[in-house]
Amino acid sequence: MRTLALALAASLAIFPAIAQEDSSRIKEVTSPGGIVAWFVEEPSIPIVTVQVEFDGGARLDEKGKEGAVNLASGLIEEGAGDMDNQEFAAKLDDLSSSIGFSAGRDGFSISVSSLSENIDETMDLLHVALTETLFTDEAIERVREQVLSNLRSQENDAQAQASRHWYAEVFGDSSYAVPVTGTTESVKALTRDDLLEAWGRMVAKARMKIGVVGDIDAETLAALLDETFGDLPEGEALDLTPVSVRETGGLVVIEEDVPQSAVVLGHRGILRDDPDYIPAYVMNYVLGGGGLTSRLTDEVREKNGLAYSVYSYLYPLDRAGLYMGGVATANARVAKSLELIQQEWARMATGGLTQEELEAAKTYLTGSFALRFDSNAKITSFLVGAQSANLPIDYIDTRNGLVEAVTLEDIKRVAERLLKPDDLFVVVVGKPEGMESADSLMEGIDG
Amino acid sequence: MKRLASTLLAAFAVMTTPAFAEPVVSDFTLDNGMRAVVIEDHRAPVVTHMVWYRVGSADEPPGKTGIAHYLEHLMFKGTDKIAPGQFSKIIAANGGQDNAFTSRDYTAYFQRIAKDRLGLVMGMEADRMRNVNIRQEDIVAERDVVIEERNSRTDNNPGGRFREQYMAALYLNHAYGIPVIGWREEIESLDRDDALEMYERFYAPNNAILIVAGDVNPDEVKALAEEHYGVIEPVDLPESVRATEPPHLAARRLEMSDPRVAQPRIWRGYIAPSYVTDEGNKAEALSLLSDILSGGTTRRLPKMLTLDTDLALYAGAYYSGMARDMGEFAFYAAPKGDTTLPELEGALDWMIADLLENGVTEEELARAKKSAIASEIFAQDSQSAMARQYGAALTIGIELDEIKSWRDRLEAVTVDDVMAAARDVLVPERSVTGYLMKAESKEGADG
Numbered sequence: 016m017r018t019l020a021l022a023l024a025a026s027l028a029i030f031p032a033i034a035q036e037d038s039s040r041i042k043e044v045t046s047p048g049g050i051v052a053w054f055v056e057e058p059s060i061p062i063v064t065v066q067v068e069f070d071g072g073a074r075l076d077e078k079g080k081e082g083a084v085n086l087a088s089g090l091i092e093e094g095a096g097d098m099d100n101q102e103f104a105a106k107l108d109d110l111s112s113s114i115g116f117s118a119g120r121d122g123f124s125i126s127v128s129s130l131s132e133n134i135d136e137t138m139d140l141l142h143v144a145l146t147e148t149l150f151t152d153e154a155i156e157r158v159r160e161q162v163l164s165n166l167r168s169q170e171n172d173a174q175a176q177a178s179r180h181w182y183a184e185v186f187g188d189s190s191y192a193v194p195v196t197g198t199t200e201s202v203k204a205l206t207r208d209d210l211l212e213a214w215g216r217m218v219a220k221a222r223m224k225i226g227v228v229g230d231i232d233a234e235t236l237a238a239l240l241d242e243t244f245g246d247l248p249e250g251e252a253l254d255l256t257p258v259s260v261r262e263t264g265g266l267v268v269i270e271e272d273v274p275q276s277a278v279v280l281g282h283r284g285i286l287r288d289d290p291d292y293i294p295a296y297v298m299n300y301v302l303g304g305g306g307l308t309s310r311l312t313d314e315v316r317e318k319n320g321l322a323y324s325v326y327s328y329l330y331p332l333d334r335a336g337l338y339m340g341g342v343a344t345a346n347a348r349v350a351k352s353l354e355l356i357q358q359e360w361a362r363m364a365t366g367g368l369t370q371e372e373l374e375a376a377k378t379y380l381t382g383s384f385a386l387r388f389d390s391n392a393k394i395t396s397f398l399v400g401a402q403s404a405n406l407p408i409d410y411i412d413t414r415n416g417l418v419e420a421v422t423l424e425d426i427k428r429v430a431e432r433l434l435k436p437d438d439l440f441v442v443v444v445g446k447p448e449g450m451e452s453a454d455s456l457m458e459g460i461d462g
Numbered sequence: 463m464k465r466l467a468s469t470l471l472a473a474f475a476v477m478t479t480p481a482f483a484e485p486v487v488s489d490f491t492l493d494n495g496m497r498a499v500v501i502e503d504h505r506a507p508v509v510t511h512m513v514w515y516r517v518g519s520a521d522e523p524p525g526k527t528g529i530a531h532y533l534e535h536l537m538f539k540g541t542d543k544i545a546p547g548q549f550s551k552i553i554a555a556n557g558g559q560d561n562a563f564t565s566r567d568y569t570a571y572f573q574r575i576a577k578d579r580l581g582l583v584m585g586m587e588a589d590r591m592r593n594v595n596i597r598q599e600d601i602v603a604e605r606d607v608v609i610e611e612r613n614s615r616t617d618n619n620p621g622g623r624f625r626e627q628y629m630a631a632l633y634l635n636h637a638y639g640i641p642v643i644g645w646r647e648e649i650e651s652l653d654r655d656d657a658l659e660m661y662e663r664f665y666a667p668n669n670a671i672l673i674v675a676g677d678v679n680p681d682e683v684k685a686l687a688e689e690h691y692g693v694i695e696p697v698d699l700p701e702s703v704r705a706t707e708p709p710h711l712a713a714r715r716l717e718m719s720d721p722r723v724a725q726p727r728i729w730r731g732y733i734a735p736s737y738v739t740d741e742g743n744k745a746e747a748l749s750l751l752s753d754i755l756s757g758g759t760t761r762r763l764p765k766m767l768t769l770d771t772d773l774a775l776y777a778g779a780y781y782s783g784m785a786r787d788m789g790e791f792a793f794y795a796a797p798k799g800d801t802t803l804p805e806l807e808g809a810l811d812w813m814i815a816d817l818l819e820n821g822v823t824e825e826e827l828a829r830a831k832k833s834a835i836a837s838e839i840f841a842q843d844s845q846s847a848m849a850r851q852y853g854a855a856l857t858i859g860i861e862l863d864e865i866k867s868w869r870d871r872l873e874a875v876t877v878d879d880v881m882a883a884a885r886d887v888l889v890p891e892r893s894v895t896g897y898l899m900k901a902e903s904k905e906g907a908d909g
Contacts, residue, residue: 059505060842092759101769104759108829111836128840157768160798164775167724173618272722275613306559307538307550317547320603323611343614375555382557386574389506389676390843 041398043408044233046240052225053398053408054236057391063134063229064395065127065141067244068403070222070253072122073195074334075213081190082197083205083213085118086155086162090210091125092116093154096147100154103140112137114144118195121333122403123217128392131230138243145218146246150207159202166199173277173444174343180267181279181442189258191332219250226398228391257286258334264438266459268452276349276445277341280356282438284338287331287404293417294425295329295433300376302363302434303327303340308379310363314355315342321352338433349447350460357436357456364434367427381415485842487852488680489862492687494696495668499852499862500683501675503845509676510849511583512572513591514857516671517664519644520566520637520704520787526656528644531564532608533657537571538562539600541593544586546600556582566638567786568857574846577677581686588690591665601654609650612643620720624729624898631714632731632894636707636787668696671856675849707733707788710892719901725775728803729896730810731792734887736785738859745783746868747875747883748791752781753830754822754880755793763793766813773801773809786858791887803897814888821881831872838869 044054073084092107092114094100107114112129114137129137169175179194186192196202223244227236260283285291296304303311303326315325327340344352368376388394388411401410441456453459486502519530540546553560558575560583573583616622626641633639643649672691674683710733737745756763756778767777777795793814797806841847855865 057505060839062840062843064843101760101765108758108760108833111832130836130839160775164725164796169724171620171722171724273618275610275618277618305554307561308554313547316607318603320606321610323607323614343618344610345613375551379554379557382576383554383559385506385508385557385576386559389503389508389574389845391505392843 041408041411042233044227044237044240046237046245048241048245050220050223050225050240050244052227052236052240053402054226054233055228055391055394055398056230056232057228057394058230060391061131061230062391063127063129063131063227063231064391065129065138066226066395066399067125067127068224068399069123069217069219070121070224070333070403071217071219072119073193074121074190075216076190076193076197078190079201080197080205080209080213081193081201082162082195083209084123084217085195085197086158086202086205087210087213087217088116088118088123089158089162090148090150090154090214091144093158094149094151096143096149098143099149099151103144106140107137110137110140112140114141120191120195124399126395134229134231135239138239142243145244148214150210150214152207155207155210159205162196162202163199166196166202169194169196173271173273173275174279176269176271177277177279177341177442177444180269180444181281181440184265184267184442185261185281185337185440186258186335187261189334191258191335215248216250218247220244220247221250221252223247224399224402226395226402228395228398253333255333260335260337261440262438263440264435264455265440266450266453266456267442268447268450268459269442269444270446271444273445274345275343276346276443276447277343278349278353278441278443279339279341280353280439280441281330281337281339282435282440284329284336284433285331286336289331289336291425291429291432292329292331294421294429297373297376297380297418297421298363298368298426298430298433299327299329299338300380301368301372302359305376305379308375310359311340311356314359315344315352319351319355321348321355325352325356346446347448349443349445350449353441353456353460357439360434360436360439363430364436365431367423367430370423373421373423373426377418377421380418384415484866485848487862487865490680490684490687492667492692494692494694496670496672496687496691496694497856498672498674498683498687499856500678500680501673501845501848501852502678502680503675503848504677507577507677508574508845509577509580509674509678510572510574510846511580511587512570512673512849512853513587514568514570514671514673514853515664516567516669516857517569517660518565518567519640519642521664521702522637522640522644522660525648526652527640528608528642528649529652529656529660530569531643532605532649532652533660534562534564534569534571535604535608536596536600536657537590537594539597539604540595541590542595543589543593546595546597549586549590552586553583558583564642565854566642568854570850570853570857572846572849580674580678580683581690584686584690588694591667591670591691592694594661594665596654596657598654605649605652608643609646612646612649615643616641617646620718620723620898621727623720624716624718624896627716627718628729628731628894628896631716631896632733632790634708634710635705637705638785638787663697663700666697666699667691667694669699671853673849673853673856675845675852704787713891714894716894716896717899718896719899721901723898723900725796726803726897726899727794727796728806728810729792729794729894729898730807731790731894732887732889732892734781734783734789734791735883736787736789736858737783737855738786739788740783743871743875743879744883744886745781745789746872747879748781748789748887749783750827750830750834750872750875751822751880751884752779752791753833754826755779755817757830757833762813762817763795767795767806767809768798771809772798773806774798777810784854784858803899807895818881818885818888822877824877827875827877827880831875834872835869
């Protein structure tokens, strides 16, 4: 049985021959009016996908008006110009197009898909939606009710509860402390003026990133960019001053009558532009990023059958880096699962990776990179994500080289720097046995 | 603005259906009876490789619910050649991703990987078709993993438990009423022999369908399939022992209350013909009917229940017709504000009565057809979704020529066909109506 594994390892040497989506296909299109989009022409299916991201998102919410950006984003399909929401929806329907939107912690994002024959009219509709959004009282109340219903559901969802408490405790005063949706209290209090004001902050050319993939040529696209986005307000650059992240560990247990506890844990991480980001990413793949192949999965799931899902991930927000993890497990087995997770956190912090683990991580991360580019929708989303992260347009060519260059020493340095098992702040929602809130995880488990 | 309105009006008047680019699909059958379908997609140098077995939760012996899904988990434990726990690690070390899923009619395994690794994953999948090695020590831990999966998906969430009760009530005798993951009480006693019995009976080339989608040449795929799968001996497949569903003569009602219900809701369902059981065009007609009722905010249910009457937060209908033995047509809605579930049910009943009495319009039908055809074009963007669509169809017994002629059959559906199908299915005494309600907690009752 070992022989097969070895034969496979030997064949990996030729692996980098894989032809990626290469940067020569990614074009930067600049419209006559100066609007920039990253673009890949892909004529094989008669569709065009467009993604627009306005950096900022829910962190632009003012204190006490949390949820304004999220609620305002929901109004984009609720009527614009001389169309009420039914007329707007009927026109999209006639075109077989869709306009989706979502507000996140650091951005407000719009996704458009259209048949290529209808892309002009679809972008025309997007233009109206962005520049002449109606904000009628009726639409505001309708979307508000939907948001409040979501919030009610989250209040009864152990996973959402754990996440909400974690962010509240870890971010204290900053806007990252409150969920993107806001709170029931803040959403109920939002006025039409609050939403108009939020909209004014959200939609700004200075913070706009555009990705386009599909059956359209660069010249047609350039003209469309001006027609769609040319008259948006310029806006201001974002405040990128770091916000403070809780520095001490701890355990919070929130009692809920469910058979399985939800656990959210984590501590400080790093920002996306940190020089250690790629080594950290490689390290985390082995710790808890690699699905069925990670150390956390091996220990918690495969060897002990404690959970269906256990994971860790780097979460680089614009103004704070986080190193997060989570598990969901039966109430009787939470303490054991957390002990194992903390143990793995510590083992990596002091021991780093073996050469074999590093090589396996590299072959996975470089080999699977191409899987991120097998659909127009995925490529579009990469084009926008790369711009938001300030990556160069040829990143697609250089990224695998960055991964290949990571050494065991890099991993060791980064593991020591980032992983702080004693600083883990843990929120458990459920009825975990033998655990209570405490100033540290171990104290809470022993007590 | 003005230009937009007139263009759109013109487009509406014509109601053209979009140009349809056919996916490039071919097929072959190996001498041992294994079917194969190749879907070409040359946009990225990657491939999706899937093997589908014609066995799902509806084929489980009495008392062994969940065994099909549990076996799916155990298939990752290794073979005579692959060391325990190494299957997914070898795929990952080759830059690939793998997973599997179980449904009522099928169990499917897949890998997404660079195209030059197709032979490798075929070899591994062919190996575990007959040579899986399940060690006694993996049995208990993996069963615990499945129970945690059940906790996450179902037991922690009253909506999940309600859905299970509804399905159990919808089917009087057929195993479609059993949850795919199994009833908890039965999962707890599943063992190695149960899994191996299922495996030996159903995992064979003449009960499997191979789907390869991606940047491949059909001749090369055939050569590889012959090399890896062609050498496996077929087995005598057991006769299908599925139960038949007796006539439904009595409307059934369910009520479930739970303190963790955040949003009450109503569910109403009926058994319907499926794409497999239907001999005419009822399945296509029902699919169009579901679009007429709820394919967007302009359609009947959202428009009447959320906009015009303001009774519901959301409302919709769906037709689930991709099943071997029978389909399902269902309605759902969540009450808004002071609306009670009986009031909402009354409105739903009124809508159904109105539909049966006054029918649907030509315009509604034309819109629904157009939207279905556009969805098929957009669906081509996702290689793995295309692979799944073809895999599911073939596994339940839909042939390639039927998929090819789908558009013609859809276009041929008339208003009379839709109404005949609606009258056939929406019969009160065959219905199941469920209320999911919030139970007052003890504190609430005392206060």
